[in-house]
Amino acid sequence: MGDQRARTAGPAERADPSSRRWLRRLRSAGGERDAAIAELHELLLRAARFEIRRRRTAFPQLRGEDLDALAQQSADDALMAILEKLDEFRGESRFTTWAFKFALYEAAANVRRRAWRGRELPLGPEAWTPLADARAGPDHGTQTAELLAALGEEIERSLSARQRQVLVALALEDVPIDVLAERLGASRGALYKTLHDARAKLRKRLAARGFELPDQRRRM
Amino acid sequence: MSEKARARQRLLEQLLGPGEPELGCEECFAQLDRYVELELAGQNPEELIPGMRAHLAGCAACAEDHDSLRAYLLELASPRKLLRPK
Numbered sequence: 001m002g003d004q005r006a007r008t009a010g011p012a013e014r015a016d017p018s019s020r021r022w023l024r025r026l027r028s029a030g031g032e033r034d035a036a037i038a039e040l041h042e043l044l045l046r047a048a049r050f051e052i053r054r055r056r057t058a059f060p061q062l063r064g065e066d067l068d069a070l071a072q073q074s075a076d077d078a079l080m081a082i083l084e085k086l087d088e089f090r091g092e093s094r095f096t097t098w099a100f101k102f103a104l105y106e107a108a109a110n111v112r113r114r115a116w117r118g119r120e121l122p123l124g125p126e127a128w129t130p131l132a133d134a135r136a137g138p139d140h141g142t143q144t145a146e147l148l149a150a151l152g153e154e155i156e157r158s159l160s161a162r163q164r165q166v167l168v169a170l171a172l173e174d175v176p177i178d179v180l181a182e183r184l185g186a187s188r189g190a191l192y193k194t195l196h197d198a199r200a201k202l203r204k205r206l207a208a209r210g211f212e213l214p215d216q217r218r219r220m
Numbered sequence: 221m222s223e224k225a226r227a228r229q230r231l232l233e234q235l236l237g238p239g240e241p242e243l244g245c246e247e248c249f250a251q252l253d254r255y256v257e258l259e260l261a262g263q264n265p266e267e268l269i270p271g272m273r274a275h276l277a278g279c280a281a282c283a284e285d286h287d288s289l290r291a292y293l294l295e296l297a298s299p300r301k302l303l304r305p306k
Contacts, residue, residue, distance in 0.1 A: 050292055093253035097293065101252050104288040108281075144228050151235055170280070171234040177245075177281040189245040192279055199237035199278070206236075213236060214229075 014091035022095040026086060041079050043096065044103040048074035051107035059115040070110045077110075078102035112176040121183060122173045131155070147211055154205045163198035170195055233277075242274035248282045256289045260297075 015023065025036035048071040056067060081102050089098050131152030155164060165184075169175040170191070181188045203213055243251070251269050258265035266273045276283045 047292055050295065051288055054288065054291070088250070090250075090254070093257045097253040097257055097289070100292055101249070101285065101289050104292060105249070105285055108284060108288060144225070144232070147232065148228065151232075155235075167235070172231075174280075177279070188281065192245045196237065196242070196278070199235070199239075203236055203239055213239060214232065 015089075016094060019089075019091060019095035022099075023086070023089070026083070037079070037083075040082070040099060041075055044078045044082075044099065045071060045075040047100045047103035048072075048078070048107040051104045052111060055108065055111045059111060062111070062114060066114065070114060071107065074107035074110050075103060077106040081106070109176075109178045112179055113182060116176065116179045121169055121175055121180065147206070150206055150209060150211060151202060154202050158201055158205050159198050163194055163201070166191055166194045167198045234280075237278040238274040240274045241271050242278055243269075243271040244275070245279060245282055248272060248275045248279070249285070252282075252286060252289060256286065256293060259290065260293060 022036065022040075025032055026040070027033075028036075049068075052067050052071050052074075056062060062070075078099070082099055089095060131148045155167065159167065166180070169180050170177055177188050177191055180186075181191050184191070206213060251272060255265045255269050255272050258268065276286055
């Protein structure tokens with residue numbers, strides 16, 4: 001119990017005064033808590049609308065009323081997640097920043113799921129066999145063409161069926177990871193682990209074949 | 221670099237990932253608010269949260285979550301926002 005107290009006391013001590021006030025109000029009872037929840041829901045709704053506005057051009061099939069319903073749903077989902085995870089707030093950012101990430105996450109995931117609803121996921125060999133044909137294409141003889149062709153071969157030869165399925169969907173077909181997770185009944189984290197392991201295996205195999213692999217860190 | 225060469229480079233990046241130690245999606249989400257605030261404060265968040273940048277390079281969905289939170293905080297901080305009536 002002592003450990004538990006230390007864990008819950010830490011974030012409150014670290015947090016800025018405004019964040020501490022949010023925590024206190026959300027943990028209170030009665031009218032003060034209700035008012036805090038209503039205020040927080042309004043903030044989450046604004047964040048969800050912002051995210052959906054950002055994404056609507058990528059999904060023109062979504063109509064205005066669908067978008068507002070999605071924003072409302074996202075704010076509701078985010079509020080529920082926040083209230084459940086309140087003890088996980090570490091006080092290492094402002095409380096509102098911590099809360100916004102839930103609204104933005106829910107809005108993005110809801111838009112992606114809605115946009116992919118009813119669409120078939122392309123997961124078959126037609127997705128990766130063109131890689132192996134790179135040697136015969138106009139880039140014949142270049143290092144990139146050789147690397148892509150070898151990648152196609154190793155995807156076919158070295159990966160398990162599950163690794164191949166996940167790699168093809170996420171890396172070749174740009175299926176959003178939460179859409180894939182929903183279809184396969186897996187968590188986003190578990191699918192990313194599968195992707196990570198598949199990539200590591202491919203890197204190892206290609207290095208063993210003498211390929212020099214690029215450093216691909218994101219430039220921030 | 222030509223458009224086609226860039227597309228091939230992107231394809232290689234997506235297939236091979238960052239190739240260095242990285243966080244998982246859950247820990248990335250747990251640290252995202254702290255990471256973005258550090259970035260916007262002009263600090264180097266990678267020093268405090270190692271493996272985050274590699275994960276953002278390898279995970280398109282988490283990179284989108286990062287970009288969204290960063291964009292939203294910038295939007296809230298923009299002078300135009302301050303002038304907007306309630």
